[in-house]
Amino acid sequence: MSPVLDPLPNVEHELEAIVHDPKRPGSAKGVMAGVIELDDDFTEKTMAAQLAQQKYRLVHIASHFVFTPGNDTDSYLLLGGKDVGGAGYHLTMQEVNDEPNLKQGFRGVDLLTLSACNTATSRIPPDGKEVDGLATTVHRNGAKAVIATLWKADDAATGELMVDFYRHWIGTAGITKVQALQQAQLDLLHGTSSVKATAANAPSAQYPQTPSYAHPYYWAPFILMGNWN
Numbered sequence: 581m582s583p584v585l586d587p588l589p590n591v592e593h594e595l596e597a598i599v600h601d602p603k604r605p606g607s608a609k610g611v612m613a614g615v616i617e618l619d620d621d622f623t624e625k626t627m628a629a630q631l632a633q634q635k636y637r638l639v640h641i642a643s644h645f646v647f648t649p650g651n652d653t654d655s656y657l658l659l660g661g662k663d664v665g666g667a668g669y670h671l672t673m674q675e676v677n678d679e680p681n682l683k684q685g686f687r688g689v690d691l692l693t694l695s696a697c698n699t700a701t702s703r704i705p706p707d708g709k710e711v712d713g714l715a716t717t718v719h720r721n722g723a724k725a726v727i728a729t730l731w732k733a734d735d736a737a738t739g740e741l742m743v744d745f746y747r748h749w750i751g752t753a754g755i756t757k758v759q760a761l762q763q764a765q766l767d768l769l770h771g772t773s774s775v776k777a778t779a780a781n782a783p784s785a786q787y788p789q790t791p792s793y794a795h796p797y798y799w800a801p802f803i804l805m806g807n808w809n
Contacts, residue, residue: 612746628682655714659671686723692718694728697732725808730803734793748764768793771793
């Protein structure tokens with residue numbers, strides 16, 4: 581039985597604030613040009629096709645990831661469909677490892693950002709059968725650098741941190757990826773993010789803080805694997 585996954589209401593805002601896609605008027609202020617594939621458009625077929633072009637050196641994925649230790653068919657990234665959208669699709673770690681178009685496509689990526697829960701998680705269960713997390717898998721398949729998470733990430737805080745990260749990285753001459761990520765984390769800690777929080781994306785009552793995202797729960801799960809420069 582699949583777990584019940586919470587809605588991700590901030591994903592559209594997150595993507596449009598990062599990627600300027602001429603097809604989406606709401607993305608006019610995105611910090612870099614690109615293509616947004618949202619909801620039902622985000623299928624395995626679409627992702628494989630975009631990766632196969634190898635013209636996008638940066639790939640940003642904002643979705644759910646479910647990690648199940650010891651089983652690479654139960655650990656999956658949630659997509660809008662396989663060939664067409666509308667029904668949802670579980671892209672398993674086994675498929676990421678075995679599907680040639682995906683495996684080859686990641687080799688052309690300089691930075692893959694996995695704005696999802698537990699994407700850096702990798703554990704060895706009691707039976708000794710280890711299953712790598714999504715970040716380790718795509719890094720091994722050729723992505724030069726991967727930003728990923730160590731635990732379940734807050735949707736609103738993640739969106740704010742990601743937008744802030746790209747604004748620092750793209751907009752600051754000479755800054756490295758790891759420095760931009762560190763600065764975005766510090767911005768959440770100190771409440772100095774360039775992305776203004778609203779009532780709609782306020783922190784959960786479980787972790788009330790001032791500044792709003794100062795608790796490490798919000799900013800500490802993000803790590804950078806691979807080429808930090």
